[in-house]
Amino acid sequence: MTGGGEPRRLMGGFLRKTDWSSIHRERSIRFYTPFLALFSLLYGAAQKLRYAAYGLGILKKKRLPGLVVSVGNLTAGGTGKTPAVAALAKWAVSEKLRVSIISRGYGGAYQSAVLEVSDGQRIHADSRLAGDEPLLLAGKVPGAPVVLSRQRYLAGMYAHKKFDSDLFIVDDGFQHMQLARDLDLVLMDGSDPFGNGHLLPRGPLRESLDQLARADAFILTRFKHDDGDRTLAFLKENYPDIPVFCADHVPERVVFPRLDRVDFPHALKEKRVIAFAGIGNPQVFRETLEGLGARVVAFSGFKDHYVYGKDDLDRLVRLKSQTDAQYILTTEKDWMRMGPVWPECSEIAYLCIQFSFLPGQEGVFRMIENAFRKK
Secondary structure, X not given: OOOOHHHHHHHHHHHHHOOHHHHOOOOOOOOOHHHHHHHHHHHHHHHHHXXXXXXXXXXXXXXXXXXXXXXXEOEOOXXXXXXHHHHHHHHHHHOOOOEEEEEOOOOOOOOOOOEEEEOOOOEXXXXXXXXXXXXXXXXXXXXXXXXXXXXXXXXXXXXXXXXOOOEEEEEOOOOXXXXXXXXXXXXXXOOOOOOOOOEOOOOOEOOOHHHHHHOOEEEEEOOOOOHHHHHHHHHHHHOOOOOEEEEEEEEEEXXXXXXXXXXXXXXXXXXXXXXXXOOOOHHXXXXXXXXXXXXXXXXXXXXXXXXXXXXXXXXXXXXXHHHOOOEEEEEHHHHHHHHHHOOOOOOEEEEEEEEEEOOOOOHHHHHHHHHHHHO
């Protein structure tokens, strides 16, 4: 007879090794479905209690002295929030607005109440301390300070007092009820917006679909017609008063940091590559490379914010040699976490992605501008 510890050990091993991006698209019943469904039920109940606490005033919201724009989503990763935050912040800098980016800094090891990642000119923290996404934003948006706190209000007040910021772009703020927002921009993947439609951990939803009614605008990312049009029709039918904007993630350049070289993305055509990614939906990266014409001879997907060890990197280098691949490719976000420990391999490269609104879809900037003037 097996003791109670053995099932827990097996379940724990399963949870650590699970490819969650695949599980969250799975619509059939598996052996683990009842376990995940139970946790989803408990998760949903906890969310309802939290909403009720804010609705009754038991938990209080805090308001910053300026316009607060949240860039968030309803699902666990995979919608491209970081490139979207960078695009909005670059626009604000170009308009001479006093903008700061505030974030929780998921995966960062900082222990202080507030961490200044960047003052808009210089970067003061590394990926270990700040996490990969804040460091990436600090490098991509000169002119916009990046400040972290597990209480976003504290980060915003720090930015207001030190940098005189009066426009705050909150990275991943849709579920952060403590901070009052003026605009909630909700991103979703145009082709696969809700996965299997279940709450975490059975599905990718961080909140139930009815919470989309809190949004001030939807932004469909990686928008392609057919699948994207179906998502667009769903939103217009169920949320007719909420504007929808369409955008895409466009490959911008391929950077070889060990060679100090930059190529155009089309240079990957017909190249044999090893690829890997530790992002919300790793398969999206593989599909992007294949769309550029690269021949992906081996691919490794890791969980979001995965911390790479020397063994992981050495294995990739050996795999390159075994498959006669020409390059090892990863995402810019992954490179933020692994650059300092990557072995001397000149053929390592990362792909930079630019978030771009489709022609005629730039109304989101006017929306922010109008809200700022009213504020």
